[in-house]
Amino acid sequence: MPVVDNRPSVLSEDFAADPYRYFAQLRDQDPVHHEPLIDGYFLSRHEDVKRVLTDHEAFTTQTLQVRAEPVMRGPVLAQMTGAEHTAKRRIVVRAFTGRALQDQIRVIRANAAELMAPFLPQGRMDLVNDFGKPFALNVTLDVLGLDRRDWRQVAAWHSGVIEFITGLTLTPERRRDCVECAEQLEAYLRPVIEQRRRDPGDDLISKLCTTAIDGVTMTDRDVTALIINVLAASAEPADKTLALLFKHLIDHPDQLAQVRQDPDLLAAAIAETLRYTPPVQLIPRQAAQDAVFAGTTVPAGATVFCMIGAANRDPGVFTAPDAFDIHRPDLGTARSFTAAAEHLSFGTGLHQCVGTAFARAEIETVAAMLLPLLEEVRYSPGFRYQESGLYTRGPLSLSLDFTPVR
Numbered sequence: 001m002p003v004v005d006n007r008p009s010v011l012s013e014d015f016a017a018d019p020y021r022y023f024a025q026l027r028d029q030d031p032v033h034h035e036p037l038i039d040g041y042f043l044s045r046h047e048d049v050k051r052v053l054t055d056h057e058a059f060t061t062q063t064l065q066v067r068a069e070p071v072m073r074g075p076v077l078a079q080m081t082g083a084e085h086t087a088k089r090r091i092v093v094r095a096f097t098g099r100a101l102q103d104q105i106r107v108i109r110a111n112a113a114e115l116m117a118p119f120l121p122q123g124r125m126d127l128v129n130d131f132g133k134p135f136a137l138n139v140t141l142d143v144l145g146l147d148r149r150d151w152r153q154v155a156a157w158h159s160g161v162i163e164f165i166t167g168l169t170l171t172p173e174r175r176r177d178c179v180e181c182a183e184q185l186e187a188y189l190r191p192v193i194e195q196r197r198r199d200p201g202d203d204l205i206s207k208l209c210t211t212a213i214d215g216v217t218m219t220d221r222d223v224t225a226l227i228i229n230v231l232a233a234s235a236e237p238a239d240k241t242l243a244l245l246f247k248h249l250i251d252h253p254d255q256l257a258q259v260r261q262d263p264d265l266l267a268a269a270i271a272e273t274l275r276y277t278p279p280v281q282l283i284p285r286q287a288a289q290d291a292v293f294a295g296t297t298v299p300a301g302a303t304v305f306c307m308i309g310a311a312n313r314d315p316g317v318f319t320a321p322d323a324f325d326i327h328r329p330d331l332g333t334a335r336s337f338t339a340a341a342e343h344l345s346f347g348t349g350l351h352q353c354v355g356t357a358f359a360r361a362e363i364e365t366v367a368a369m370l371l372p373l374l375e376e377v378r379y380s381p382g383f384r385y386q387e388s389g390l391y392t393r394g395p396l397s398l399s400l401d402f403t404p405v406r
C-alpha cells in the first residue's frame with residue numbers, strides 16, 4: 001500500500017481559504033513543513049520563527065535579491081547589513097518617529113476626515129475599498145511628498161510590486177508584468193528625486209536625498225529603492241489591520257462596547273488584532289548553513305518561510321491563543337509596538353519593522369475618529385466575509401452599516 005501524505009499543502013486552496021484551521025496541526029505534527037513545488041520550508045513554532053529572525057548569521061535576507069530587488073529597482077533595507085543598514089535605517093526611522101510623527105498625525109487626520117466624509121451621511125461604507133486602501137496609500141504619499149492626485153496610478157504600479165514580492169507561484173508572464181509596473185514607478189519617481197535634490201522640502205524623499213548619517217549618503221538608486229520599500233511596506237499592512245480591527249470588534253460586541261467607552265483600550269485592541277490576525281503572514285529568510293529544527297535538517301541555501309500567523313497562536317507563548325481577547329494578560333500592549341513584543345507581527349531582530357510607531361499612530365488615530373461616528377456599526381445585510389492572501393492576508397472587503405451621520 002502506498003503511504004498517503006495527508007498533510008495539508010500550504011499552497012492548496014483549502015489552506016488559502018482559512019490557514020488558521022491548519023496552524024495547530026502544522027505546529028504539532030509538521031513544524032518544518034516542506035513544499036516541494038517551491039522548495040521552501042515553512043516554520044510554524046514561535047521559538048523556531050524567533051530563532052530565524054534573530055540569528056542573522058545563520059539566516060540571511062539573501063533571498064530578497066530574487067524576491068524583491070527586481071521590483072524595488074535596487075537593494076532594500078532588509079537586504080543590507082552592518083554600518084550601511086544601521087545608517088540608512090536610521091534615516092527612515094527618524095522620518096517616522098518623534099516630531100516628524102507628530103506632524104504626520106495631522107496628515108493622518110486630514111486624510112481620514114476627507115475620505116470618510118462622503119460615506120457618513122449614507123450610513124454605509126466598505127472599510128477596505130472605500131476607505132482603508134485609499135487612506136493608507138494617501139497617507140504614505142503625503143509622508144513621501146508625492147502628489148495624492150496620482151494615487152490611482154501609483155496604486156496600480158504598487159499592486160504589481162506587491163504581487164511580485166508576495167506571489168509564491170507566479171507565472172513568468174505575471175512576473176514580467178509586475179517588473180513593468182516597477183519600471184514605470186521608477187520612471188515616475190526619477191524627476192521627483194531630481195527636483196528634491198535641487199529644492200528639498202520637509203518630506204521623506206527630500207530627507208532621503210539630503211541626509212547623511214555617519215558619512216553615508218544615498219544614490220538615486222538607493223533613494224528609489226527606499227521609496228518603493230516604504231510604499232510597499234507601509235500601506236498594505238496598515239489598511240488590512242484597520243479592517244481586521246473592526247471585524248474583530250464587531251464579532252466581539254462586549255469588547256467593542258468597552259473600547260467605545262474607554263478609547264485608551266484601543267492600543268490593546270490593535271495589538272491583539274496584530275497578534276490574532278497578522279497582516280504579514282510570511283517572512284522569508286535563507287539558511288546560510290544546514291540548520292536543524294525539531295529534528296529536521298533545513299539544508300544550507302534553502303528558503304525558510306516564517307509563519308507569523310502560526311507562531312502568534314503558539315500555546316507555548318499565548319494562553320488560549322485562538323481567542324481574541326484585548327485583556328489577555330500575556331499581550332503586553334506597551335511592548336507590542338516595540339522590539340520586545342511577544343507577537344511577531346512586526347518581525348523581530350535587526351530587520352524589525354521601522355514603521356511600528358507610525359502604524360500604531362495611524363491605526364489608533366483613525367479608529368478613534370471612526371468609532372464615535374459609526375454608531376450601531378454592523379455588517380451590511382447580505383455581506384459575506386472573505387479573506388485572501390498567503391503572504392499578506394486581509395479582508396477582500398468589509399461592508400459596514402451604521403447610523404447615518406447628519
Ligand code: HEM
Binds near residue numbers: 347
Ligand atoms: C500594521 C502595520 C505594519 C505591519 C504589520 C508591518 C510588518 C512588517 C514586518 C513583518 C516587517 C519585517 C520584515 C522582515 O523581517 O523581513 C516589516 C519591515 C519593514 N516595515 Fe513594516 N509593517 C507595518 C507598517 C509599516 C509602516 C507604516 C511602514 C512605514 C514606514 C513600514 C515600513 C517597513 C520597512 C521600511 C521595513 C524594512 C525594515 C528593515 O529591513 O530594516 N511598515 N514590517
